[in-house]
Amino acid sequence: MTRYTVTHVTTYSYTEPVSLCQNVAHLSVRPCDRQRAEPSALTVSPEPAFVEERTDYFGNPTHFFTIQEPHRELKVTARHRVVLLPPPPVTDSPAWETVRDRLTRDHTPDWLDAVQYRFDSRFAAAGPRYATFAAESFTPGRPILEAAAELVHRIYTGFRYDPQATTVSTPVAEVFAHRRGVCQDFAHLLLACLRSLGLAARYVSGYLSTVPPPGRPRLVGADATHAWVSLFCGDAGWVDLDPTNDQIPHDRHVLLAWGRDYDDVSPLKGVILGGGQHTVTVNVEVRPAG
Numbered sequence: 001m002t003r004y005t006v007t008h009v010t011t012y013s014y015t016e017p018v019s020l021c022q023n024v025a026h027l028s029v030r031p032c033d034r035q036r037a038e039p040s041a042l043t044v045s046p047e048p049a050f051v052e053e054r055t056d057y058f059g060n061p062t063h064f065f066t067i068q069e070p071h072r073e074l075k076v077t078a079r080h081r082v083v084l085l086p087p088p089p090v091t092d093s094p095a096w097e098t099v100r101d102r103l104t105r106d107h108t109p110d111w112l113d114a115v116q117y118r119f120d121s122r123f124a125a126a127g128p129r130y131a132t133f134a135a136e137s138f139t140p141g142r143p144i145l146e147a148a149a150e151l152v153h154r155i156y157t158g159f160r161y162d163p164q165a166t167t168v169s170t171p172v173a174e175v176f177a178h179r180r181g182v183c184q185d186f187a188h189l190l191l192a193c194l195r196s197l198g199l200a201a202r203y204v205s206g207y208l209s210t211v212p213p214p215g216r217p218r219l220v221g222a223d224a225t226h227a228w229v230s231l232f233c234g235d236a237g238w239v240d241l242d243p244t245n246d247q248i249p250h251d252r253h254v255l256l257a258w259g260r261d262y263d264d265v266s267p268l269k270g271v272i273l274g275g276g277q278h279t280v281t282v283n284v285e286v287r288p289a290g
Contacts, residue, residue, distance in 0.1 A: 001083050001085055001086075002084045002251045002252075002288070003081070003082070003083050003288065003289040004080075004081075004083075004084070004207075004254060004286050004287065004289055005079070005080065005287050005289045006029075006078075006079065006080040006081075006082065006207055006284070006285070006286050006287075007078075007079055007283075007284070008027060008077070008078040008079075008080075008207070008267070008282075008283075008284045008285075009075065009076070009077045009078075009282070009283045009284075010075070010076045010077075010267065010268055010280065010281075010282050011073065011074070011075045011076075011281045012073065012074040012075075012279075012280050013072065013278060013280075013281075014071075014072045014274075014275040014276055014277070014278045015072075015275070015276035015277045015278070016072075016275055016276030016277075017072055017274055018067075018070065018071055018072070018272045018273065018275040019070050019273045019274045020066070020067070020068055020272065020273040020274075021066070021067050021074065021270055021271065021272040021273070022065075022066045022270050022271055023066075023067075023076075023268060023269065023270030024062055024063070024064050024268075024269055024270060025042065025062060025064075025065070025076065025078075025267065026060055026062055026256055026257040026265045026266065026267055026268075027040065027042055027063065027078040027256070027267055027268065028040040028042070028053075028061035028062070028063070028078070028080075028256070029061075029080045029254065029255070029256060030059070030060055030061060030255055030257055030258070032255060033085070033088075034084065034085050034087050035082055035083060035084050035085060036082065036083045036085070037080060037081065037082040037083070038081045038082075040061075040078055040079065040080045041078070041080075042063055042076070042077070042078050043076070043077040043078075043079075044065055044074075044075070045073075045074070045075045045076075046067055046071045046074075047067075048065040048066055049066050049067065049068040050064075050065060050066040051063060051064070051065040052064045052065075056259075056264075058257070058258060058259045058264060060259070060265060076268060080254070084251050084253075086251070087239075087240075087248075087249075087250060090145055090233065090236045090237075091236075092235065092236055093143040093144055093145035093233060093236055094144060094233070094234050094235070094236070095141045095142065095143060095144065096138050096142060096143070096144035096148075097140070097141070098144075098234065099144050099233060099234040100197065100198040100199055102234065103115055103118060103199070103232075114200040115200060116200075116260075117195075117201055117202045118195055118198060118199065118200045119195070119260075120195065121191075121260035121261040121263070121264075122260075122261060122263045123171075123172060123261040123262055124188045124192045124195065124203070124260065124261045125172070125192060125195075126192060126196040127173075127196060128196070129173075129176065130176070130189075130192040130193045130195075130196040131193070131196035133176075133193055134151055134194065134196060134197055135197075136154070137150040138151070138197055144199070144233050144234070144236075145233055145236070145239055148231050148239075149241070149248070151190065151193060152241050152242070152243045152247075153246050155190060155243040156186075156243055156244070156245070156246035158179060159175075159179045159181065159186060159189075160179060160180040161180070161181075161182065161244065162180040162181065162182070165178065165181055165182075166180075166181045166182060166184075168184065168266075172185070172188045172189055172192050175188070175189055176189060176192075182244075183226050183244040184262050186243040186244050187203055187204075187229050187244075187262075188203070188261060188262070189243070190229045190241065190243050191203060191261065194231060199231065199232065200232040201229050201230065201231045201232065202229070202230050202238075202258045202259065202260065203227065203229065203258060203259055203260060203261045203262060203264065203265065204227065204228050204229060204230050204240065204258045205227055205255075205256045205257050205258070205259075205262070205265040205266075205267065206225070206226055206227075206228070206253055206254050206255040206256045207225060207226055207253070207254040207256070207284060207286050208226045208252055208254075208286060209252040209254075209286045209288070224282060224284050225256070225267055225282070226242075226244070226253070227244075228240055228241060228243070228244070228249060229241045229242075229243065230258060240253065254286065
């Protein structure tokens, strides 16, 4: 088991007063088989007039809050304590076509739930170019996890991590054409490739350990929210894949939420009245806990 404390601070600064804002925050650690967490502490300034905890369609814990007093700065601080558990070993990785075909006919709960992640979403739509790119790894009869690991490696080696190349709204087609982006972009690209083959995969939002263990490299994407992908591998279950760092997440990825793409699980989004222009700063610290 690995224990972490996480502090995540988001600050919006406005050139004009905001008279009203309503926001949805995916800033609570999601309980699941691979992690246990204490309830996340969320602090908002100015103090909201209304706060409600909810569970969204995908089962993620969320907070909805409204601020009704004029303000030029919004500061949201989330604090977490989480224990990561070793993922179970994948002992049976069926041929990828077997999983693809069974997704179209198996209506048992686990398979039926996975089907919704086969379809296009706003930022990760399937297409022939992605199917062709993925097919180099997904050769006939190849075990699904082996093929996916190779595809992850090809994205890692063939695309450049460049924080200046994209924004949160950059289409995956542009990322594919220019071969550069950030973790969000690489997750969307991997999703588009897997869905183009008829497989089910979901977008995962979370954190990376800021301080690596002795002798291990610092991962790309620390000090910010991170994104990776979870692939449905049939009876082997869901397996996480991090194309930004070319690895299967193990003991340094803290999961916040999952959905079809970034739009479903963005850490903080909402609507405002007023505000003029704005700037946003995000600071994340993930530290080992005793």
